[in-house]
Amino acid sequence: MMSDHSHDDHKHGLEFDLEALAAQRLRRRGVLGLFGVGAAALVVSQPSLALAADALCIADPGETAGPYPGDGSNRSSGNTSNILSESGVVRSDIRASFGTSTNAADGVPLTLRIKIGDARQDCAALPGYAIYIWHCTNDGRYSLYTAPDENYLRGVQVADAEGYATFTTIFPGCYDGRWPHIHFEVYPSLDVATDHKNAVLTSQFALPADVCKQVYDAVPGYEASISNLSRISIERDNVFRDNSDDEVAMMTPAVSGNPTDGYTADVTVGLAI
Helix, strand or coil: CCCCCCHHHHHHHHHHHHHHCCCCCCCCCCCCCCCCCCCCCCCCCCCCCCCCCCCCCCCCCCCCCCCCCCEEEEEECCEEEEHHHCCCCECCECCECCCCCCCECCCCEEEEEEEEEEHHHCCEECCCCEEEEECCCCCCCCECCCECCCCCCEEEEECCCCCEEEEEEECCCCCCCCCCEEEEEEECCHHHCCCHHHCCEEEEEECCHHHHHHHHHHCCCCHHHHHHHHCCCCCCCCCCCCCCHHHHHHHCCEEEEECCCEEEEEEEEEECC
């Protein structure tokens, strides 16, 4: 859907977003659903049972960007797909498309708060770093690719003085063969967050099993996710299965909320810089 842009167009879009941009860590370990989701889901009004009280700070492992990155590294519909070159990609609320379409993705509201930190310094804040996130719809499709007329559920934010970047999105569905997840790329600044080659980390967040089951069982639109989730686990997932328990814990957000009001997820990205 997205075509290549010239360097001048690219910079114009970035300058527009810079102007538009006016401007703890809850890392815990515990029941991560490593062996599936056979147990009944519990109400998640407090931080998810995927967590325990001990804070954790290690470097996040690098992971594949997958087939739907939209960062200029591959093609969609015959064109290089690079949403990072588009004016409007720097945004906190990524639920709707921007540009030629303004359709919004359906799903349970999710506020994702990400701290970007230096893993060598107990995850001390790294202000000014940029993070690009993308994930699937409630029924497992990706904008620009399997939903080619849309660019929702993709966006860039810049870490504030305390290292935090916040997105408003929807809870992703579970598609066949993958554990529910959110992709991300981290860049040392917004100025260079226009080419995937400049990313200092490409990785994924794993969503907690108890919250996934609660959402999928309760909310229309996630029906296919119920059976897909029952056939996968962290230990069988082709991305997360080779990580240590600590690495999986670092990649799993602390989640609170409910299917009616939505959820808040907190996660720290540790960079080995």
